Amino acid sequence: MAMTNPLQFIQQVRSEVAKVVWPTRREVFLTTVMVFIMATLTAIFFALVDLLIRTGLTGVLGFFG
Template identity: 75%
Template sequence: MATKANPVQFIQQVRSEVAKIVWPSRREVTLTTIMVFIMAALTATFFFLVDSLIRFGLTHLLTMFS
């Protein structure tokens, strides 16, 4: 059974935990954002190429048996 917490103590604990947060710098955020866009572009290109290859193979396979 949970005991009822003191609201003042709760606020103090929250402030204590918030003080432990280390926020990233503007440079870190910018570099991380750029890396996410680069990885998304690479992933999209990879799946486009794989999809094109599969479509090409299936098209030729189906025209062979038609």
């Protein structure tokens, strides 16, 4: 691995950071809202699946128990 001059390294880092495209406030807001919506939908889905499995298992155990 080649050693680079610290000054040259800092210049390279600054040039790479200048290439970064930061998201706008609107993009961050919309992405955050979408994450919350998807998390809520996922939680509802798994709650319903859990309820269905619990009801089915209770019914089977009640029938044979």
